[in-house]
């Protein structure tokens with residue numbers, strides 16, 4: 256019985272947002288942390304705002 260291998264990204268990657276110093280999870284394959292993921296164009300999506308409220 257072999258363990259299922261999970262695809263992970265490199266360790267210690269930082270969020271691409273200039274003011275953000277978060278270290279990205281190895282399970283996050285994006286260039287931004289979960290906070291800035293939806294702010295790529297400086298616009299917060301309605302879905303994110305709905306969650307915050």
Ligand SMILES: [Zn+2]
Nearest residue numbers: 270275288291
């Ligand atoms: Zn960030």
